[in-house]
Structure formats: structure tokens, C-alpha cells
Amino acid sequence: MKAKVHITLKTGVLDPQGKAIEKSLDHLGFTGVGEVRQGKVIEIELAETDEAKARDAVDAMCRKLLANTVIENYAIELS
Template sequence: MKARVFVMLKNGVLDPQGEAVRHALGSLGFDGVDGVRQGKVIELTLSESDEAAARSTVTEMCEKLLANTVIESYRIELSA
């Protein structure tokens, strides 16, 4: 089973990397970009075949390591 974890800063948390990207896009002539939020995607290949068990395991991974839950939120997608 494959898992994809999307990690983003929570709303209200400053995103200096996103702001740098927004500024760079403006410098390159891409006007009209009012905001950029930058995050990360983590892809995992799991030996687990049960979707509920896989989701539980990946959630635990996120809570313990993959996301700083104080300032970041995460979303999990599973596929066969």
C-alpha cells in the first residue's frame, strides 16, 4: 500500500519560504499571485494491506515525526 502525506503550515503561521516564492514569481513577471504557502509531500510504501491499520500507522508517524503538529497540519492519502 502507498501512503502520501501532505504537510502544510497551519493558517496564521508565517511562511517565509512561501513569501520568498511569491516575491520571486513577481520578479519573474507573474503578477497577480497574492499568496503562496509552501509545504512538503512525503510518499511511503507500506507492507500493510489493511487500509484502517495503514491509516492508523501513518497517523502515528505524522504525530511522532513527519509533522510538527504545533504549527503544521497534515493530510493522508492511501492507495493500493
């Protein structure tokens, strides 16, 4: 099973990289772009075949290592 974890900053947390991307897009002539927020995607190959157990394991990975839950949200996608 494969897991994708999408990690983004929580609303209200400053995103300097997103701001830099936003300004760069404007300078390159891309108009009509609103606020830009950036994040990261982590892909994990799992030996687990039970979806509930896989989700629980990845959730624990996120809480313990992959995401800083004070300032970041995460969403898990299994396939």
C-alpha cells in the same frame, strides 16, 4: 500500499519560504499571484494491506515524527 503525507504550515504561522516564492514569481513577471504557502510531501511504501490499519499507522508516524503538530497540518492519502 502507498501513503502520501501532505504537510503544510497552519494558518497564521509565518511562511518565509512561501513569501520568498511569492516575491520571486512577481519579479519574474507572473502577475495575479496571491499568497503563496509552501509545504512538503512524504511518500511511504507500506506492507499493510488493510486501509484502516495503514491510515492509523501513518497517522501515528505523523504525530510522532513527520509533522510538527504545533505549527503544521497534515493530510494522508492512501493508494
